[in-house]
Amino acid sequence: MTANKRRPNGPQAVHEHLKYRGRPAKVNKDGSLRKVGFMRKGSKASKILRHLLNGGKLTQLDCYPPSKFNTIRLGGIIKDLRDRGYDIKTELISNKSGSKHARYYIENS
DSSP: OOTTTOOOOOOEEEEEEEEETTEEEBBBSSSSSSGGGGGGOOHHHHHHHHHHHHOOEEEHHHHHHTTTSSOOOOOHHOOOOOOHHHHOOOEEEEESSSEEEEEEOOOOO
């Protein structure tokens, strides 16, 4: 028997409504949602989510390095946040050359 052998985890409680990538979101013993990889404190996704929840708006240009978000995949992070149940709105903006890009925000009601 090896010293690093792990005990199998018991059944994990799941949230009845929120889903992540098509599967129910997992819940900690205290009832809070379990943080999975990209949602850990200080991660790019958590910084973007905090900014949006505080009434901020983001475009891809706002997130390029060396910004505080430091990502070139804003659309992918937005999709993951939507999969977790956040209602993120998209607004298409035209620039001077006529091309369009997206601005993401969360409506505070």
